[in-house]
Each structure stands twice: as structure tokens, then as C-alpha cells.
Amino acid sequence: MKEEQLEKLFNDHETIELEFSGQCHDCKKEVNVIAQLVTEKDIVIEGGAVYQPNSNEEEFFVKCDDCFQKDSVLRNYQQIDVYSRVVGYMRPVGNWNEAKQQEFQKRKTFDLDRAVGF
Ligand SMILES: [Zn+2]
Known part of the structure; x- marks a missing residue:
């Protein structure tokens, strides 16, 4: 997720800590990703990675640290018609x-x- 997207979420929710829970997009393991606004410009993210591929939609995907290390790109998240x-x-x-x-x-x-x- 881009820094601006996170900053907007911090502002919208008037908080300095955001938690994203769900199944890892790749391995389906339960993941808890925590993003903290440490200072005005420093964001610390722990537990994995968060993706919001369509910035106009409130749809999130999470990846665990292991899967993020293997492949940092979010793949196959869109429904396609064959x-x-x-x-x-x-x-x-x-x-x-x-x-x-x-x-x-x-x-x-x-x-x-x-x-x-x-
Ligand atoms: Zn995983």
C-alpha cells in the first residue's frame, strides 16, 4: 500500500495505529498486519504487507512476511471472466x-x- 493511502487512513480514522487482519493472499495463513504512525513521517509496518490495489475501493489484501519475502507483488487478485x-x-x-x-x-x-x- 502506498504511503499516501496509509496516511489517508490514519487521518480518516483519526488514529496512529491501524490493524489489518485476514488470510494471507498466497498461503492462506491468518495474518495480522499492524501499521503505526511513529512520527509525522515515519510509518512502521509489522506482521506482513497490506495491499489496496484499487485505491477507490475499500478492499484490502494481506500477505504474511514469508510470502512477501518470496514475492512482494500481489498477483491474481482480480476476478476474470473466461x-x-x-x-x-x-x-x-x-x-x-x-x-x-x-x-x-x-x-x-x-x-x-x-x-x-x-
Ligand atoms: Zn503467506
Whole structure:
């Protein structure tokens, strides 16, 4: 999380200590991240890392220290739609019924390189 975002939260909540709890985004371990405003310009963060990828939304993600050391970038946090063809139409797979979604899992992608020679 950017320093300005944290400073805004300190101001909005009129506090010098913020606590972010939740599951680590990567390993799912319970994490407690504490951010303290020590002096006017010094912020100390302990217990992990906090992410607020969409600064206009109140959505937070936390990472434990171990996962942050391995990879400090927050990945795969956005919901994405995969479109594929079902009964003749292109539709988001997430909207398909359960049976069709299972069928989608079993689909194989055509591999042109391996097909050469047929
Ligand atoms: Zn973790």
C-alpha cells in the first residue's frame, strides 16, 4: 500500500495505529498486519504487507512476511471472466451450469505443433 493511502487512513480514522487482519493472499495463513504512525513521517509496518490495489475501493489484501519475502507483488487478485463456446454461443464459463463447467475442465486445447504429421 502506498504511503499516501496509509496516511489517508490514519487521518480518516483519526488514529496512529491501524490493524489489518485476514488470510494471507498466497498461503492462506491468518495474518495480522499492524501499521503505526511513529512520527509525522515515519510509518512502521509489522506482521506482513497490506495491499489496496484499487485505491477507490475499500478492499484490502494481506500477505504474511514469508510470502512477501518470496514475492512482494500481489498477483491474481482480480476476478476474470473466461469465455468459451457452449451450445453454440460464446458465454462466460462462470455463468455455465455445473455440469457444463465440469465438461469445460475436461476439454483439451488443440496443439498445432503436435498435430503436424497427421
Ligand atoms: Zn503467506
